[in-house]
Amino acid sequence: MEEEKKKRYMTQAINDEILEKLSLKNRYSFLNTNLTAILESKDFNFLKKIQKFCMRFEKKNNVTHAPDEDIYSWIPAFGAEGYITRAHSFEMCDVNYENYGVTAEFMRCLAIDFFEPQFALAGGATVLAINPLYEHHENIPIRLEVLKNFVIGEDIGAILITEPERGSDAVHMLTTCDDQGDGSFLLNGEKIYNTNAPKSGHVVAYATAEKNNGNTMAQFLIDTSWDGWKCERVNIPYVPKVWLGKETLTNLRVPKEYVLGGVGKGREHLFEGLVPERIGIAIDCIAQCWNAVAHAAIYVNNRKQFDQVVLKFQGVGFLLTDLWARLTNVTLGLLMFAKNYDSKMEKFGGKLPKNISQALIASASQFKYHAAKLSAEICYEAGNLMGGAGLCDNTLMEDLVNMSRIAEIIGGSRQIQNYVMSMSLRQVYKMSGI
Numbered sequence: 001m002e003e004e005k006k007k008r009y010m011t012q013a014i015n016d017e018i019l020e021k022l023s024l025k026n027r028y029s030f031l032n033t034n035l036t037a038i039l040e041s042k043d044f045n046f047l048k049k050i051q052k053f054c055m056r057f058e059k060k061n062n063v064t065h066a067p068d069e070d071i072y073s074w075i076p077a078f079g080a081e082g083y084i085t086r087a088h089s090f091e092m093c094d095v096n097y098e099n100y101g102v103t104a105e106f107m108r109c110l111a112i113d114f115f116e117p118q119f120a121l122a123g124g125a126t127v128l129a130i131n132p133l134y135e136h137h138e139n140i141p142i143r144l145e146v147l148k149n150f151v152i153g154e155d156i157g158a159i160l161i162t163e164p165e166r167g168s169d170a171v172h173m174l175t176t177c178d179d180q181g182d183g184s185f186l187l188n189g190e191k192i193y194n195t196n197a198p199k200s201g202h203v204v205a206y207a208t209a210e211k212n213n214g215n216t217m218a219q220f221l222i223d224t225s226w227d228g229w230k231c232e233r234v235n236i237p238y239v240p241k242v243w244l245g246k247e248t249l250t251n252l253r254v255p256k257e258y259v260l261g262g263v264g265k266g267r268e269h270l271f272e273g274l275v276p277e278r279i280g281i282a283i284d285c286i287a288q289c290w291n292a293v294a295h296a297a298i299y300v301n302n303r304k305q306f307d308q309v310v311l312k313f314q315g316v317g318f319l320l321t322d323l324w325a326r327l328t329n330v331t332l333g334l335l336m337f338a339k340n341y342d343s344k345m346e347k348f349g350g351k352l353p354k355n356i357s358q359a360l361i362a363s364a365s366q367f368k369y370h371a372a373k374l375s376a377e378i379c380y381e382a383g384n385l386m387g388g389a390g391l392c393d394n395t396l397m398e399d400l401v402n403m404s405r406i407a408e409i410i411g412g413s414r415q416i417q418n419y420v421m422s423m424s425l426r427q428v429y430k431m432s433g434i
């Protein structure tokens with residue numbers, strides 16, 4: 001007897017024909033048709049190259065996207081192809097990507113989010129540990145080694161900002177760092193919700209010399225095999241394949257070479273990391289929205305009720321076109337931001353002047369705020385347009401709706417983005433000389 005093909009869930013509600021139409025290949029085709037007139041050929045070719053890799057990987061490894069799949073075991077294969085991050089060329093650690101920058105990251109995320117949204121989230125958390133190492137490696141060999149291993153997928157990274165008692169109020173930390181007089185520090189305290197931490201070989205963590213004093217914050221690279229590191233898994237049911245950590249640091253000794261920013265430097269380093277983090281989340285949200293709209297568009301063009309494809313009913317067609325129009329417009333805005341950012345980075349030799357990077361704080365919050373809100377609406381509504389199949393069947397809609405539930409919390413909640421934006425608005429008003 002022929003062995004039954006492995007599926008995401010064994011009981012299938014959706015019919016075979018529509019399920020096949022929802023394939024990764026077809027969803028990519030829908031996306032690409034939408035982007036044909038928008039993307040430059042260099043970006044489009046890069047997108048298609050990663051899509052090809054993802055399609056082959058899915059087929060070769062019989063990936064079903066079932067909840068028990070180990071997404072972390074895929075990281076080395078994606079790292080070897082250069083698909084963990086394209087934020088920089090990483091020439092300082094002999095990686096030398098030719099195609100890099102925010103636009104390249106946008107393309108990478110679009111392809112990978114379509115393939116597997118939870119895998120994209122885990123990869124994104126490693127990037128959060130890559131960014132501070134990129135900025136503060138100071139050519140110290142161990143930092144370059146860890147940086148390279150993150151980039152090529154040989155190690156998994158995490159960022160430890162949040163604490164059980166300090167979430168939004170991240171600059172009033174309780175985790176302490178005590179200077180030992182020889183350049184090393186002892187860390188004590190607790191961190192929580194740190195994406196990937198239970199799977200990480202190294203993490204980047206913040207602590208403070210004096211509790212609740214943002215001026216005494218420092219930034220450290222930690223090897224998770226050191227004494228004093230304890231990490232338990234925090235379960236977030238919306239993303240069952242992603243491992244988050246709750247850490248207890250007990251007299252954890254950090255040697256001098258691992259101090260990325262000494263006492264007084266931590267807050268600046270933290271804010272420097274928030275801009276790329278928020279833009280990255282906005283890109284992820286937009287990618288998830290396209291995946292959801294692709295699912296819905298394929299479904300409603302094939303599903304028949306009352307003897308007609310359901311797209312033709314105004315309630316369905318007009319809702320989907322409303323989502324589609326708004327998504328296209330935000331995509332154009334984000335792409336324009338990405339292109340502008342990349343050309344400015346080129347112009348200023350990879351280091352933006354302070355006034356420009358200051359202005360980006362508002363842009364990053366605006367995009368993160370808008371894209372996260374849009375993803376909550378689009379993923380939910382697109383799922384709705386698929387009826388029962390959007391809730392229970394062998395598609396990624398379930399993951400997309402779930403992922404959209406966490407988007408407004410990660411990287412600073414909706415209200416914190418509002419708070420950042422209102423401060424920026426005050427500044428813009430003052431600068432306008434009114």
Ligand SMILES: Cc1cc2nc3c(=O)[nH]c(=O)nc-3n(C[C@H](O)[C@H](O)[C@H](O)COP(=O)(O)OP(=O)(O)OC[C@H]3O[C@@H](n4cnc5c(N)ncnc54)[C@H](O)[C@@H]3O)c2cc1C
Binds near residue numbers: 193406
């Ligand atoms: C899936 C997931 C992944 C995460 N990954 C990481 C990670 O990799 N690394 C890491 O360090 N952290 C991570 N976090 C933590 C995340 O950044 C925090 O959960 C977030 O900053 C909110 O903190 P909190 O949960 O303590 O909520 P709180 O700060 O307690 O907020 C509770 C509520 O109060 C509101 N609020 C708080 N302050 C204000 C204010 N001043 N004005 C208006 N409203 C306010 C918030 O908006 C929220 O609605 C992750 C969280 C999740 C859920």
